[in-house]
Amino acid sequence: AQRVTQPEKLLSVFKGAPVELKCNYSYSGSPELFWYVQYSRQRLQLLLRHISRESIKGFTADLNKGETSFHLKKPFAQEEDSAMYYCALKPIGGNNRLAFGKGNQVVVIP
C-alpha cells in the first residue's frame, strides 16, 4: 500500500523567505506524485504534478526516487501562499487510489 508522510504540521515563514515543504513516500511500484493546496474557504485544488515538470505560482517539486521524496519549494514566499498543502501519491497503472499526506499549514508573515 502507498503511504505519504509530511513531517511538519505548521511552517511559518516571512514574506520573501524561501519555503520548503517536505514529502516522503513509500510505494513499491511507480508512483505519480502531486501537491494539492487549499486556500482559506476554498476547495482543495491541484497545485502541481511531477510529470508536468512545471513551476506553478513559483512553486517547483522534483521527484527523487532514490530518496523517495517530492519536496515542494518556492524561493520567495508571498502572503497569498498561506494555505494548507497536501502531498499525494497515485500508483501508475495500479489501483488508482489517490493517497494524501496529513498536510502542512503554511503561514507567511508579512
Place this chain on the structure above:
Amino acid sequence: EAEVAQSPRYKITEKSQAVAFWCDPISGHATLYWYRQILGQGPELLVQFQDESVVDDSQLPKDRFSAERLKGVDSTLKIQPAELGDSAMYLCASSLSQGNTEAFFGQGTRLTVV
C-alpha cells in the same frame, strides 16, 4: 467553469441517526471518489467508483457506511447509524478516468454528530 457540487454544505445530526450526502461530479468524469477528512489530517479515501462500479471500498466501514452511483453520474454516501467519531469533512472528487488525470474536489460536507 465546471465544478464538483456537494450538498449539504453543513449537517448536524444526533448519534444513531441516519445521514446522507450527495455529490454531482463534473460532467463526463468517469471516476468519482469519496474522502473523509478528520480535522488536522489529510483526506482519507472511503470509496472510489469507475462509472457505476465500485473499484475500491477497502477503507469504507461497511457496517454503517454505504455508497452508490446508480447511473454512473451523481453519487450518495450514507451513514446509518451515525457515531460521534464520524464528525468530519466529507469530500467528493472526480476525474476524467482511472488514468493519471487530475482529481477535482467539491467544497465538502461538514458533518457534526452530537
